[in-house]
Amino acid sequence: MVSEPDKQFFDLSPQPRQNVTLRDVADAAGVTLGTASKAINGRGRLSPETRERVRSEARRLGFRFFSLQEDVPASQGVMVGVLTTDNYGRFSLPLLMGIEDAFGTRPVSAMLCNSRDQSREQQHLQHLLARKVDGIVVSARREDSRPPINIGRTVIPVVYAFTYVEDPNALCVLPDDAQGARLATEHLVSLGRRQFAHITGPSYFEAVRLREGAMRQVLAEHDIALPHNRVLSGPWQESWGYTATNFLFDQDPSIDALFCGSDQLARGAMEALQARGLRVPTDVSVVGFDNWEPMACATRPPLTTVDMNLAQVGRYVGESLLALFAGEQRSGIVRLPCSLILRGSSDPSQSG
Amino acid sequence: MVSEPDKQFFDLSPQPRQNVTLRDVADAAGVTLGTASKAINGRGRLSPETRERVRSEARRLGFRFFSLQEDVPASQGVMVGVLTTDNYGRFSLPLLMGIEDAFGTRPVSAMLCNSRDQSREQQHLQHLLARKVDGIVVSARREDSRPPINIGRTVIPVVYAFTYVEDPNALCVLPDDAQGARLATEHLVSLGRRQFAHITGPSYFEAVRLREGAMRQVLAEHDIALPHNRVLSGPWQESWGYTATNFLFDQDPSIDALFCGSDQLARGAMEALQARGLRVPTDVSVVGFDNWEPMACATRPPLTTVDMNLAQVGRYVGESLLALFAGEQRSGIVRLPCSLILRGSSDPSQSG
Structure with missing residues (x-):
């Protein structure tokens, strides 16, 4: 059975209501667009002060995060791109299943791309972003840590599964x-x-x-x-x-x-x-x-x-994506119990 | 080694040049839009005469099929959706690799969706079509034949891999x-x-x-x-x-x-x-x-x-998608040699 992981990793912030652009948030906080993106998405190296200033401006302005209800027509569904280096699929298929299970009856498609090397991974990433994927999961065969993916200034949730990155703002989910x-x-x-x-x-x-x-x-x-x-x-x-x-x-x-x-x-x-x-x-x-x-x-x-409990790891990844869509901040390394x-x-x- | 499969399956037609709609083709051939779609895509039951009449009108009018050069910005790439019931991934991952290998240096992402049941398969299909996927591959764990997928009137290439459908216009690729x-x-x-x-x-x-x-x-x-x-x-x-x-x-x-x-x-x-x-x-x-x-x-x-030779099956599927994009007609059951x-x-x- 998977128990509730340590809550210390999560920073819950209220869900905003109005439409403003990331540029508005950046201007209000006096930072570049790139910094604002990092602060909102919890990626990249940023001082806690800067991150909090940007996020507090975002909240004040009502910067709208991704909303399943408003942003996703049921016919289109939420598209989650999963990048993996697992050539056998033994870790990846339960991950896809778990992610989809976390969405319950909400329409979702978790789609697996095979990252055979860094340049192909970057190409898949570029294609997923061009197709306006809603979230990205980066998975691996547990070969220790890996570099964070580079999604430029795009504002979308990223979760790492079965691997971790040296970035305190990234959310990484692994078995314990x-x-x-x-x-x-x-x-x-x-x-x-x-x-x-x-x-x-x-x-x-x-x-x-x-x-x-x-x-x-x-x-x-x-x-x-x-x-x-x-x-x-x-x-x-x-x-x-x-x-x-x-x-x-x-x-x-x-x-x-x-x-x-x-x-x-x-x-x-x-x-x-x-x-x-x-x-x-x-x-x-x-x-x-x-x-x-x-x-x-x-x-x-x-x-x-x-x-x-690979499917449980997948389910936790899916639940985290839902939370990130809703504007929550989640980061840190979460290790889920084995049986x-x-x-x-x-x-x-x-x-x- | 994989030898060249029987050529009798292929019907090569020249690549068209101008922009016309499928409606124009349907009107010119005196058939419904649905029939024109079937004839152009080689799906569904249709008499050879009707199919040839529609395709000959399409050629005469210069009905434009999918062109990698014209239709796909490199940053977006060709997106191939792969639907599978293979829960272990043992067949699917080599398939993804083979499809991508067939595209060589052209930008492509083959993305795997797990079709756990018919309703989820239909949902994935709907999401893929809504995201304007360029081609669909339907794969399985070799549990004999399966029903064709239903993509309505959408005009995109479909190839079946490791399974076959009871539709003479469908292209199905399997190991021999x-x-x-x-x-x-x-x-x-x-x-x-x-x-x-x-x-x-x-x-x-x-x-x-x-x-x-x-x-x-x-x-x-x-x-x-x-x-x-x-x-x-x-x-x-x-x-x-x-x-x-x-x-x-x-x-x-x-x-x-x-x-x-x-x-x-x-x-x-x-x-x-x-x-x-x-x-x-x-x-x-x-x-x-x-x-x-x-x-x-x-x-x-x-x-x-x-x-x-699962990756060779994948490569053949990828090459077939390229041919279908180019307006070729391919159908029948192709069985590729084992080693x-x-x-x-x-x-x-x-x-x-």
Whole structure:
């Protein structure tokens, strides 16, 4: 279940009523058009004073933000452009669904563009703006932070999903990797496991660092050691899970809890364990990350794993767009809770 | 490699030069506006005579079709809306890429909308038309044929991908499932295999029927029997591949060639074979379908499989849109060739 995220990120401002232009707002606040745009949209680097002055002038003049009721004929709908670098679509399709779900019965189309490289991303962005898209979502495959998109002086809401930008005025929505890893580790500890190992992806992924850090923290709270040679980082490939497991158990066959940074890694790990004659979960408990069903439901036994609730992230992105349309100010990095999906690979008391 | 498809599908007409309206064309041909639209766009049921009369009047009057050079400012680009029911994105993302690749350096954005149900599909379509999209691609997860989309009297090109409609004027582009299955079967025959079995998906998928039919045909050409109890059809799940393999080998352990309708099925089959102590490919050659790399590259040994060249299908769809923009008439069902990807699971002479 997704709980309400921390409210400290939000700055709620009243919805304005009249028609004035951004130029009027800029003139009244004594700033350039570009600065006024940044202040209204909460993008770019700006002092809090300047931002507040512009926004207070906007409120005083009744600068009209986007209104679903007034600005969007039902036949046209709200068009949300989603830019992504996710070539597999595994993150993007639930995102599209979640965004649309947030709009309920209001007409909306979330449309996905494949940002294969920076120049193509910029081209898609230009086309979306030329077609008067109402909002933009920038998504990625979680390769850490990325540069903010450049939409010039255009005044439209932008939300980042599954990635974050180094801009305090941007709103970035991600799954809470640390909390997900805590759920997995606490579950393994509660089963009585004490000999932990972690097989994960490349450490230049923020998610990899957050998950390992949270796992270490939970184990420290329970006075359980996690020696450095019990954490192996490599490519996001099933074959890495297989190889890493053999390396770990060649060195130390006492390991009884294996937390893997993806379901693919966990699948390779389970195959290696079974080839060594070790039983899952009787001898070793295994937990994955992703709840990617073609993997997690196909292992024998099926895989206990962390679900990032991707559609819930999408829904939150959609709700944020609605709030931004209404003139609210939202910024900061919002991390939404993951869930633990219990299946057969972790609890030895449940195995036949 | 994708070869040039059959030219019989295409009706090339010269590119017109002047501005006239569709109403002028309809009046000149003595038909309603709706009929003129159908004739110009090659959609809907129409006699060849009527269609040719309208199109010949259109050519005579110089009815202007869509021109990339004249109609699309570079900053706006060509917008192609792609409607899909593929929830995983595995088919859709290569399709987007292929469409954009076909446009080369010309500015284009292929944008994916998730058609979760008929009413949402109709809503997306309405939004795309209201935003003056330049072309529409309708895609699916290969669940056989589907009804044509309803775009009223709007005059824009529509191409169907990975699905087909019962409309002789529509252009439908699919992978050639039968040819792919022939490649797989001929490969297995060439390895000296004679005891064949087939594990596949639900038979209400056209692809399932085409693949089985082609496999039977190749085997018949080589006087190899395929008894009916050697073809098992079930859900597209890895666990079905596992169960079906055990059923087949319990009945008849002489089987030496297993052609599976998907890589997931093949993966389950390989696990069952290995659990029975049978060696792949020494005892049994296994070939899959899809070349879905997270599956096909993770089996031990890696899986020989049929690649549907999804991006090539996308590229052909994009090239067709360009041709339709230019006033060409294209219709019919085009099936593009698959490739066989050789890996370790099929050829016993290559195994260590």
